[in-house]
Amino acid sequence: MIKKEWMKIVSVDKIAKDSYEMMLENEYISTHAVPGQFLHIAVPGHTLRRPISIAAVDKQAHTTTILFKTVGSGTETLVIYEIGTELDVLGPAGKGFPVENLHEGASVLLIGGGIGVPPIYFLATELKKRGITLQFILGFQSQAYMFYEKKFQSLGETVIVTDDGSYGEKGFVTDVIGHVAPFDRYYSCGPLPMLKAVKNKLPHIEGYLSFEERMGCGVGACFACVVPTNDQKGYKKICQDGPVFAADEVIL
CATH class of the missing domain: 2.40.30.10 (Translation factors)
Known part of the structure; x- marks a missing residue:
């Protein structure tokens, strides 16, 4: 609460x-x-x-x-x-990432972009305790903005992508998704264009998206942060109903 x-x-x-x-x-x-x-x-x-x-x-x-x-x-x-x-x-x-029905030995891909990387790290440490196999794709503007690389490497295979190619792979996180090992589910957090690209890249795999969003009240009273969804309500509040949503639940 x-x-x-x-x-x-x-x-x-x-x-x-x-x-x-x-x-x-x-x-x-x-x-x-x-x-x-x-x-x-x-x-x-x-x-x-x-x-x-x-x-x-x-x-x-x-x-x-x-x-x-x-x-x-x-x-x-x-x-x-x-x-x-x-x-x-x-x-x-807010509501966190759903993990309850992941079985030990399942394989998960975690994708973070910029300041969307921190919640991915928190999730990864908890999944590791459950015996989940982890892979990471982390995107940054450049090497100067990169952080936590060694922390992620200690948890699973980690691919770094930078916009300018100053470190790791050059391009966007979606450019390297096809290079990782098969996985059962993905979780992603980052800017909206990245989340949209990830969702479009993985339409047939169960996934969850965590939104970065400016907020007003933060408790669901002001309707300043909403996202269109497929259910009858039409919109949901990112601060209260999210910030994590099933990828097939939201319209991006």
Whole structure:
């Protein structure tokens, strides 16, 4: 259940160009968060909270790790807070990736793009505990923006793709999907054009998409973040019904 909590900043580290890793301490959120959920963080001086995906949790240490890019004054403010500062947070928010019916030994492809990579890492660590075989395709603008490569390599076969070819394969994540081993299901998180391309590339394989989206309230009251779907309601709220949806559920 989503709650309003105070989370204490434990550490802040720059891990790539314009990209930061922040560890926050709070028992409730670290205990209840599941892969695919996010934190909705209030930043003083800004009207709207910032939705940031969860990259990892440590239930014993009561910590939650988030990764984000500095793309505006809100996130630029976050990175200059001192260690020990407490943040006003709603979380864990949204619905996570469904994993309950995956059997041990199943093979899964995880596809992340840019700041969509962190929730994929959280999911991967949980799937590894279940004995799932993992493969990764991770896309970045360039080598300067790349992070967590070794972390992913420790979990499964990892292919890095960069837009400019400065590292790994050159192109888009969909350019290399045909080069990986067969898989039973896929999960993907990233910008909308990437999700659309992944869905179109894999029309006959069960898949789940996690959306990156600007939000208003973050709890489903304002209808600021919606996605068209195939059901009778027509639209669903990304913050409340998602951010994860079955690929065949949404219209992109």
